[in-house]
Amino acid sequence: MIVIIFGPQGSGKGTQAELIAQKTGMLAFSMGDALRHEVHQKTAIGMQVESIMVKGELVPPQITNDILSKVVNSPAAEKGIIIDGYPRNQEQLEFYSKNFHTDYAFELDLSEEESIKRISTRRVCPKCSHNYNIVSLTPKVEGKCDMCQVDLEQREDDKPAEVKRRLEIYNKNTLPMKEYYEKLGVLHIIDSSGSIEEVNNKIMDVLKGVLKN
Numbered sequence: 001m002i003v004i005i006f007g008p009q010g011s012g013k014g015t016q017a018e019l020i021a022q023k024t025g026m027l028a029f030s031m032g033d034a035l036r037h038e039v040h041q042k043t044a045i046g047m048q049v050e051s052i053m054v055k056g057e058l059v060p061p062q063i064t065n066d067i068l069s070k071v072v073n074s075p076a077a078e079k080g081i082i083i084d085g086y087p088r089n090q091e092q093l094e095f096y097s098k099n100f101h102t103d104y105a106f107e108l109d110l111s112e113e114e115s116i117k118r119i120s121t122r123r124v125c126p127k128c129s130h131n132y133n134i135v136s137l138t139p140k141v142e143g144k145c146d147m148c149q150v151d152l153e154q155r156e157d158d159k160p161a162e163v164k165r166r167l168e169i170y171n172k173n174t175l176p177m178k179e180y181y182e183k184l185g186v187l188h189i190i191d192s193s194g195s196i197e198e199v200n201n202k203i204m205d206v207l208k209g210v211l212k213n
């Protein structure tokens with residue numbers, strides 16, 4: 001089973017992918033997290049993509065296509081996979097649609113104003129990549145990851161100019177791809193302006209057939 005989750009920056013793709021994974025036993029995969037992991041590990045891919053990501057631009061498609069293929073075909077995705085952050089443009093969609101199918105596609109719909117607000121208050125753990133929010137999802141101890149106890153950070157690409165660039169790319173390249181999911185009959189548009197739990201309830205209403213036993 002393949003579930004695609006897309007939406008503007010800060011709409012809650014990563015947050016919802018994790019919650020769906022907990023409830024269904026599927027694997028949550030974030031392309032952004034996978035790329036940030038390469039950067040932190042200073043791999044050849046990481047060195048190639050770091051400066052692109054900091055500017056909020058898309059990294060070359062051969063890199064994302066390779067990463068995606070490996071994870072979808074891995075044993076970790078045996079029970080299904082929720083993909084957050086891929087495909088993001090026509091080139092990636094062409095590769096994806098030739099090689100993989102889509103069972104459900106969720107568009108998380110959120111205004112630009114709210115997206116920017118959520119991103120400016122997001123904090124992440126540099127060790128495990130878990131997301132927090134100083135308003136809506138606070139850690140148990142202020143400024144520390146609940147699991148790793150390390151200091152939380154703001155993402156480099158979460159500064160206003162980079163967020164604006166990422167939103168432009170989303171509106172120009174990613175949002176138009178919803179037509180593809182619509183034609184497949186798998187598109188579900190979710191109003192993402194409610195609380196994390198409210199948004200998750202709407203998604204799980206659609207996915208109730210795939211709940212973990």
Ligand code: AP5
Pocket residue numbers: 007008009010011012013014015016030031032033035052053054056057058059060064084085086087088092118119121122123131132133134136137157166192193194195196197199
């Ligand atoms: P990526 O990491 O995927 O970033 P993004 O798409 O910009 O999305 P975000 O992570 O900013 O937002 P999100 O929707 O996941 O929101 P979240 O759940 O964190 O990509 C980063 C970069 O990697 C790209 O710019 C590009 O360079 C590269 N890249 C990635 N994929 C690529 C691809 N396919 N091709 C080429 N390049 C690629 O939530 C945000 C905050 O809001 C959190 O603090 C959360 O706690 C809070 N929150 C969530 N839901 C709610 C709610 N309902 N109410 C209140 N607060 C909420």
